[in-house]
Amino acid sequence: MTDQVTRPDLAAIQEWLLGTCRDLGLRATGPDDDFFETGGTSLTAIKLIAKAEERYGDGALPPDDLFTQSSMHGIAASIGRNATVTGTPGESRA
């Protein structure tokens, strides 16, 4: 890995996020949907954060961000700010 971090594309994060939330059983379909209003719980939050870190590096989704900016758009933006790997398939974990 180089020190130079290429920010992942926000649209790609959004797509990954919606797919992941659906896999977690949420009813989220668009960027305005809220994580908690579509069925997310504190346990689902732990799962989503772990999945985000798995793909975008440790610290990619700070829990406080998820709990204060819980729309799909807000979550994607947080991952965009905090990602340490671009999350492209095949890239190794940070």
Place this chain on the structure above:
Amino acid sequence: MDRLHAGDAAREAHRRINRTTAPYPADQSVPALFARQVARSPESTAVVHGRDRLTYRELDRAANVVAARLAAHGTRPGDPVGVCVRRSTDLVVALLAVLKCGAHYVPFEASWPDGRLTGLFEQAGVGVLLTDRVEELTGRFPPAKVVAVATAPGDDAPDPGIGIDPGALAYVNFTSGSTGRPKGVPIAHRGVTRLVFGARYADLDSGAVVLHMAPVTFDAATFEIWGPLLHGGVCVLYPSERLRCSELRTVLAGHGVTVVFLTTALFNTILDEAPDTLDSVRTVLTGGEAHSLRHIGAALARYGPGRLVSVYGPTECTTFATFHPVDALGPGEESLPIGLPIQNTRVYVVDGDELCAPGRAGEILLAGPGLSPGYLAAPELNRDRFIVRDVDGVPERLYRTGDRGALREDGVLMFHGRVDDQVKINGYRIELGEISYHLGRHRDVRQNYVTVVETAAGEKSLAAFVVAEGPQCTPAGLRDYLSELLPGYMVPGQIRFCAELPLSPTGKVDRRALLATAGAQSR
């Protein structure tokens, strides 16, 4: 005195599993046992929270300061003190300070609704609140005095030097109550010492490093805090408010945590998402709900035998009542046993007035010094749940758990569900009746039925089915109404309206028909 009758097989099996007597300091209070560790190793680390660290001497001194402050506000032996302190070294200072006064702590969350908190304070007789949120709590509960927990490094005060009877109360936790009123469960000092001395379920000694992560309103915290601190070990506080697997992994490895307790739901989540989180820990205790064999199997494969211990126990029996080391899964095993009683604890499987022989199911009853002296201000409930029976020629005070179980041929206890509608969701113990009671009092609700459904992701969640009086009744309105009365984890995630509640031939709500017609899956 009524007798529990027993055939030879039942008597023999119960005698065998209940030989649990082990030496423990039954004549000492929690502060007296803590003082022994202060004298033994004053400079050892007692509590760690991020960069904050207190030695035994520092923790003792800070607790003396806060104890003096509480005494100046009128706290006397036998008094309850409400405690609302974020997870921090101050939290441990607060708990120890209350105990040093000979008082008992009543932990609560500032986020609980005012009405519920007022009720809890009345029930427990709380008139003093010890907190790190002085501004937030001042004036919110007018008659209560609000006392700050913060201390400065130079502060000092002598130990209050109060002799505390080990039978005196140490704390009160509240659990859900089906009549709409939470049940206050007081626990004595001796209940705590019985839990953490001579422990069969984990190594607790001066080398113990135990993670504290559970809300202190939940009795796992009793083990997490007093387990290490009464042995000269280290209590490591999880640093952030909210859990992140990667941070947990770093904390566990970085501080060399030897024992961690995880609720079943959290354990399963970690196994699914980030099993490397627990790689460094010697003993993983998990319990609170029936275990999933898939997750237990995955944990065994990853961590190996000798690391994983399933624990079981209601709040009324001080945190843990039974344990089961998971070293292998037998072929064809359908559920994980809840195991054998921990030290100084006895377990009985009872059907009517008979002890059950292995293989026969009955209600699980518990006995021993871990038992609560009885719910606060609930004489009728106490007569029903805490009973005295002659067992094998000896009078035994028993707590009826409401859990069903059966002894296996080898004496190991198996769990068979509940006798009532109490449920466990993410470690929280909830009486569905308590939610239903409050819904039923809403003027727009004609009928209601509350149950547990599973989300598409396999998580358990609460669902309420409501027959409304009129169109003005909305799910959001009912949710707001319940949020004023109940903690967030008891407010149903989905509220669905139906024209009527389908009934089974026996006149009970037909849950299956209701779920089918309402399409009550979470999506």
